[in-house]
Amino acid sequence: MTPPVGARRWMARAIPALAPPAAITALTAVGAIQTHREPLVALALCTVAIVSGAVLVWMDATGWPLVAGLTVLAATVTAACWGEPRNLGWFGMCVIAGWAALTLPPRWAIAMGAALAAEFVIMFTVVSREPGWVTWTFGVALTCGAFVFVRRQRTLVERLHAAQTRLAERARTDERHRIAREMHDLVGHSLTVALLHLGSARLALDDDLHAARAALAEAESAARDSLDDVRAAVGLMRSGDAAAASPAPAVADIPDLVHSYRNAGADIDLDLRGVPAGIAAGRSLIAYRIVQESLTNAVRHGDGGPIKVRLDTTRERIRITVRNGGAPRGRRPAGTGIIAMNERVATLGGTLSAGPSAGGWLVEAVIPA
Numbered sequence: 573m574t575p576p577v578g579a580r581r582w583m584a585r586a587i588p589a590l591a592p593p594a595a596i597t598a599l600t601a602v603g604a605i606q607t608h609r610e611p612l613v614a615l616a617l618c619t620v621a622i623v624s625g626a627v628l629v630w631m632d633a634t635g636w637p638l639v640a641g642l643t644v645l646a647a648t649v650t651a652a653c654w655g656e657p658r659n660l661g662w663f664g665m666c667v668i669a670g671w672a673a674l675t676l677p678p679r680w681a682i683a684m685g686a687a688l689a690a691e692f693v694i695m696f697t698v699v700s701r702e703p704g705w706v707t708w709t710f711g712v713a714l715t716c717g718a719f720v721f722v723r724r725q726r727t728l729v730e731r732l733h734a735a736q737t738r739l740a741e742r743a744r745t746d747e748r749h750r751i752a753r754e755m756h757d758l759v760g761h762s763l764t765v766a767l768l769h770l771g772s773a774r775l776a777l778d779d780d781l782h783a784a785r786a787a788l789a790e791a792e793s794a795a796r797d798s799l800d801d802v803r804a805a806v807g808l809m810r811s812g813d814a815a816a817a818s819p820a821p822a823v824a825d826i827p828d829l830v831h832s833y834r835n836a837g838a839d840i841d842l843d844l845r846g847v848p849a850g851i852a853a854g855r856s857l858i859a860y861r862i863v864q865e866s867l868t869n870a871v872r873h874g875d876g877g878p879i880k881v882r883l884d885t886t887r888e889r890i891r892i893t894v895r896n897g898g899a900p901r902g903r904r905p906a907g908t909g910i911i912a913m914n915e916r917v918a919t920l921g922g923t924l925s926a927g928p929s930a931g932g933w934l935v936e937a938v939i940p941a
Contacts, residue, residue, distance in 0.1 A: 592667055593645075596621050596664045596667050596668065597618055597621040599660070599664035600617050603662070604617055604618070607661075617648050621645060621648045624644045624645055625641075639684065642671060646665065649668070657703075657704025657707075665691075665712050666715040669684065669685045669712045670718075672685065672716070673719030678723075681719075684716070753915070753916070764871050765790075766792075768833070768836035772836070821860045822853065823851055823860060823883065823890075824856075826859075827844070829864055829867070833867055841878060842881045843880070843881065845883065846883075846884055851890065859890050862892050862917070863892060865910075865912065867894065869909055870933065874896040874932070874933065877896055882894075888941055892938075895933070895934045895935075920939055922939040923937070923938050925937075
């Protein structure tokens, strides 16, 4: 029968924590048996080992309390195994060295391992000249060094996992921002054009029904185009098939963009200089989006005055200037359009400025070619 999830989690935490004190207690018992200690002495040593280890685990001890507790455990193992280098209970010293290396700061752990190894050196000098003491000395030193290395590797894995988590979160944030920019670009232009046509239709209702019908038809067409673009974008996000996506707009499509605004009644002067054929697709798309967003803002927030769009393309850079001469209607509301333009240009190492100028509003952007 499979234990519940809560029980499995508790076992996953408890078993690694209880394993060292349990091993030290068992090795203390082995050492006491091999040295033929009195039963009461062996029982007392095992009791000290199990109680000390349990207290350290219960306290989740670190620092000096852990050093003190491990010292007590080392003294217990020494009392159980004293004088006999062939006693298997000395493996308890290796367990203590590994516990210190996994829990204490590296310098403290190395000092603890050195102290445990020094005990065997002392016994080699004082008790007997048997080579077993040298073996235990190197065993404790090797255990301490290996577990210090393991701890550092574990710390490195934890840091890498944390960095991976931060990168994944940043990627999700960037993707949300990208989707927000795309939706803003897709919907903003079409709705602005549709609103211009609806405004024209409203003004023409009393005087020219034919013009009102034509304006309503244009508004309907713009709304349908916007809906189709949104559906295509959502479908692409779901499928992830970039090959199925419609060609992205580019600098060459700016005249058609301007024409859609002119057809809705906006007064726009377009000045294209240079040859846009050699522009990379990504930079060309960003240039198109900047002009699109700038025209949308100029139409929405301007007073209906003339708008001048200039695009100057060279081998070194693309310079975009969009200026509307009329004063903005009321206070310009805060939005995401300018933020999105800045983000787009910044990804290419370019610059963008947007703000009041000569009684109107001016957007200037320079994109490295």
